[in-house]
Amino acid sequence: MNPSLKDQTKSEHSYEETLSPSDTFLRRHVGSDHEKIQEMLSVVGYDSLETLIDDAVPKNIRLKKELDLPNPLGEFALQKELKKIVSKNKIFRSYLGLGYSACITPPVIQRNILENPGWYTAYTPYQAEIAQGRMEALINFQTMITDLTGMEIANASLLDEGTAAAEAMTMLYSLKEESQGKSFFVSQSVHPQTLDVIRTRALPLGIHVVVGSFKKMTPSADFFGAIVQYPSSDGTIYDFSDFIQSLHAVGAKAIVAADLLSLTILKPPGEMGADVVVGSTQRFGLPLGFGGPHAGFFATREDFKRSMPGRLIGVSRDSQGKPGYRLSLQTREQHIRRDKATSNICTAQVLLAVLSSMYAVYHGPKGLKQIALRVHRMTTLLVTGLEKLGYKIVSKPYFDTIRVELSKVTSSEIIHYAEEREINLRSVSQHVISISLDETTTLEDVSDLLLIFNENKPLHFSLEELAKKEEYAIPEILERKSSYLSHAVFNSYHTETEMLRYIRRLEAKDLSLTTSMIALGSCTMKLNASTEMYPVTWPELANIHPFVPNNQTEGYRILFGQLEKWLCEITGFAEVSLQPNAGSQGEYAGLLAIRNYHQSRNESHRNICLIPISAHGTNPASAVMAGFQVVVVACDENGNIDVEDLKKKAIEHKHDLGALMVTYPSTHGVFEESIQDICQIIHENGGQVYMDGANMNAQVGLTRPGDIGADVCHLNLHKTFCIPHGGGGPGVGPIGVAEHLAPFLPGHSIIENGSNNSQGAVSAAPWGSASIIVISWAYIHMLGFDGLRHATKLAILNANYIAKRLVGAYPVLYKGNRDLVAHECILDIRGFKKGSGVEVEDIAKRLMDYGFHSPTMSFPVPGTLMVEPTESESKEELDRFIDAMLSIAEEIADIEKGSLDKTDNPLKNAPHTAEMVISDQWNHKYSRERAAYPLPWLRLRKFWPSVGRVDNVYGDRNLVCSCIPVESYT
CATH class of the missing domain: 3.40.640.10 (Type I PLP-dependent aspartate aminotransferase-like (Major domain))
Structure with a gap:
């Protein structure tokens, strides 16, 4: 007999738990439950997550307190809370221009x-x-x-x-x-x-x-x-x-x-x-x-x-x-x-x-031209009406933007009349107003604009009268005579059915997180939860011009204020700027803050930037852009910064030392025990410490850059804080700074963005990629402190689990305390070349046949794979990846033994397309089955690459960077 509901509740849930939200986010975000975690811990050699973390993360940098972060919300509650906040934004019709226009996202493309x-x-x-x-x-x-x-x-x-x-x-x-x-x-x-x-x-x-x-x-x-x-x-x-x-x-x-x-x-x-x-x-x-x-x-x-x-x-x-x-x-x-x-x-x-x-x-050349002509025709209609009202247009010839000279009224009065109709216009001066029309403008909108300039009094003419005058304001000398978008791709998919199929056809050629894990070291390809993504296209977030008055963006400012506060708490810094709209921009903004700080102290000569040889290539490039001279610091045989070399160079450049750029955990995937000593050496010699936040996924909730000794750190919100990579962008790279660097955060020339300083902008918009910042806000709000900390621990466990299971087949290049790695590990592939001829690229391409994207290849060490599984992958998915890597190791062993040919083998010929496998021509010395289905589970979930191995050298010698004729594919 089945137990009663009361008995079931006693065995599975406490009475209090039945009142808790059922859609808590932590269990959706992390890939493994308690049982699977224990199984992985057993393999790594630990009985609890806490003891693993105690050994992996140096005790001297561990957090001493809980962070002041919001209590976690369930997914439904978060949507409700967010709707309440963003409803404070006001969606006016904006004709402000300056390079930003309202437009229509075709639903087939949006969805x-x-x-x-x-x-x-x-x-x-x-x-x-x-x-x-x-x-x-x-x-x-x-x-x-x-x-x-x-x-x-x-x-x-x-x-x-x-x-x-x-x-x-x-x-x-x-x-x-x-x-x-x-x-x-x-x-x-x-x-x-x-x-x-x-x-x-x-x-x-x-x-x-x-x-x-x-x-x-x-x-x-x-x-x-x-x-x-x-x-x-x-x-x-x-x-x-x-x-x-x-x-x-x-x-x-x-x-x-x-x-x-x-x-x-x-x-x-x-x-x-x-x-x-x-x-x-x-x-x-x-x-x-x-x-x-x-x-x-x-x-x-x-x-x-x-x-x-x-x-x-x-x-x-x-x-x-x-x-x-x-x-x-x-x-x-x-x-x-x-x-x-x-x-x-x-x-x-x-x-x-x-x-x-x-x-x-979707629109094609004719459709785009029709949109442009309509926008321009609406503008000429508006100009005709304004001139009929006695106004002078001082920007001729024009396309979609005009400047109206005022005589009887001031721009303040016009702005007031516009606000009454929930319309934004741009005041250039007390006697000039600018108006920019767009794809969404209708005849009713033009009528409203004319009413505003008629001081909200009825018009003495109709739009129908104005429309009778067929007029374009573009002189013939400025008209386009040349053709464009003549390629078939721009002339074939103008119905929704055809467009939908084209989009799906392209999507099917790409491997994404919907297919399998993407274990890229330093890139943190983790779950981008639907709950986080869903609000991005809400009108309250999507349909607001960046230069609207501040009183129309209260909701956005609440989100910015809360996220900045939370990121300050997570990093240990005094202030955060959300403006940088990529990791590279964050690096640049952080270094500018350091440069401007030194200049404010009459130490503009401090232009030496120390950078470890293992650093991301963007680090030295950013340093030079910010006006620094790069001095490279060596790493020791364990992949750590060579502290003696660092100290020597810091003292050598004591009078000109500006900064150190350091990644933590290191680019080699290790928690360096000497990180606080490194920061102290820089400070003692007059420099500032810039921390690259690429590996922040191993820090959140366990340690903080500000506590370690960094003065500034950029954060990749598209890595640690779950904004998706989007196939290579968008990214968001805000910076956190210590109090003494706060006056040097990026400002903006049009909208005051809260930085209260005169520093220049690094991005065009005041808050950079503002609409997707809500993704990270939601991520933090749904996890809270305990959830964020647990996610970090899982990221470290998953990396160590992979390292432990693969170490017999692939040497793990760098390890820290007790042979542990941080949240990623580097597999050394270089030893295979001599016996089998197999190189790192061969393994990367062969992984495609197993349905996986390669880990980061040949960075930071040539001939290696850097693996970062993240916390959101399940043990089952980790095991599938491990099985694939072990199977590839067996194939390499078969080459070394001679049972597979050294030049004609599954690795050298990978990836194998469906067309290659089903072709009548199969001249290889291994079977089609081994090529396509090297492991049994692939029969249930096979991803087929759409092309064979692409020839990079040929591509650079024969550079073609635009659409090629369709017949090239046949």
């Missing part, structure tokens, strides 16, 4: 890409064969940008328009002749936030920024470059051909910051002679999101392709001679060139670039 984990949980496409879908979408993006700008080559996106412009300036600076000066001209009509970011970037490099009218500027040898806005920030359209020609005459180069939608009907900058074209793809279907994330674009001439920042997708061929996409050229330039790199950019805005490219695919 099937933006809200689809198959797209947002994928990793950066470093393993080409299992990232073909994403890279095809990025090839579409690059083609879209080159076609619309009239340029020859474009990268696969940058962070935003402001940083793209700054990157363009620094690229031109690196290309300048010795005879040219250090001056850079910025047109006064460039968006103010772009000028802000340019000034921030220019200062440490010694670039002199000159702002003025391009019409009055006289190019000379003092200038290496200039930037103009097209259409200008006030809306006026200029033909810059003569100005660009005058720059070229003195050896200077031209950057044009362009509005992408306008280029469907305006003469493209490439036809004016531009050397670089930058901008934002935000209005191509990307929600405003209070400033981000959005995809910046960067297009240039073929001659500059090897100096271009960021990532570039190219077309190569696979092992079967068929086209295969791959990352090309300087994809990881900062890891190769380090302090000689021209940029520290290590991320793109892949998810956002994919979205905007799909917007172009």
